Amino acid sequence: MATTTATGTTGTTGTTGTDWQSWQDSWDRQQQWYMPHREEQFQTMLDMVQACVGTRPRVLDLACGTGTITARLLARFPQTTVTGIDLDPALLTIARGTFAGDDRVTLLEADLTDPAWPELLPHPSYDAVLTATALHWLRSGPVATLYGQVAELVRDGGIFMNADRMTDETTPRINAAETAQRQARMDQARREGALDWTDWWQLAAKDPALAEPTARRWEIYSPDDEGDMPSVQWHTRVLRDKGFTEARPVSCSPADTLLLALK
Numbered sequence: 001m002a003t004t005t006a007t008g009t010t011g012t013t014g015t016t017g018t019d020w021q022s023w024q025d026s027w028d029r030q031q032q033w034y035m036p037h038r039e040e041q042f043q044t045m046l047d048m049v050q051a052c053v054g055t056r057p058r059v060l061d062l063a064c065g066t067g068t069i070t071a072r073l074l075a076r077f078p079q080t081t082v083t084g085i086d087l088d089p090a091l092l093t094i095a096r097g098t099f100a101g102d103d104r105v106t107l108l109e110a111d112l113t114d115p116a117w118p119e120l121l122p123h124p125s126y127d128a129v130l131t132a133t134a135l136h137w138l139r140s141g142p143v144a145t146l147y148g149q150v151a152e153l154v155r156d157g158g159i160f161m162n163a164d165r166m167t168d169e170t171t172p173r174i175n176a177a178e179t180a181q182r183q184a185r186m187d188q189a190r191r192e193g194a195l196d197w198t199d200w201w202q203l204a205a206k207d208p209a210l211a212e213p214t215a216r217r218w219e220i221y222s223p224d225d226e227g228d229m230p231s232v233q234w235h236t237r238v239l240r241d242k243g244f245t246e247a248r249p250v251s252c253s254p255a256d257t258l259l260l261a262l263k
Helices: 020-034 038-053 068-076 089-099 140-153 172-191 197-206 211-220 232-241
Strands: 004-006 058-062 081-086 105-110 126-132 154-165 246-252 256-262
Touching (some): 020 038, 038 256, 068 081, 089 105, 140 232, 197 211, 232 256
Parallel strands (some): 058 081, 081 105, 126 154
Antiparallel strands (some): 004 105, 154 256, 246 256
């Protein structure tokens, strides 16, 4: 999809009466069901932001969704400023409702596969560009292109971090054991009432404030859309090729990796 539009946080859906924090909490629980080490990786992400660029960073929250990273940044670093960008109209609706009236946050709607998306950004450079559990929806070719764009946006001495699934094809038995154990845990949580991805979206479609953007979401994304999950080695090599001087994992769970690249 090649359309690109921008929307700020002013005049959002805060007057609908919707409890946006409840939707944020619901999204977090659903994501935690898939990724039990999610919060630990966010903690490490914030630690490395502070270590590398300080406590007043200008941040680009790439593929921001509901603003999960943004919320944690603002809680820990009250003087930060954040630009969030995503294509999903339903998740952006929740983000806009959550951060309405907060002049530290600017939210943009854009397709990251459109070469023009960086032109929407309010700043020419950022101290940190952060993303989590998002880029696996893209194939490796578009991710490599995106990494080149990100390298141009990160200032010298700034950082990029990506927390996501990064498959290691050299460890098939370990991968299979981890997958089986994780699926068993998920199945148990499901029996105890946890919402999965499909359940969550069904609830969103029934909320008056989210029904229309959820319908638009499914016009944009096909249920059959899927990217690929290249290895950590692929990510680090491409990031260096695109202009970062250093890149390596700074946190790993059995299923996910947090990768940091320094400009």
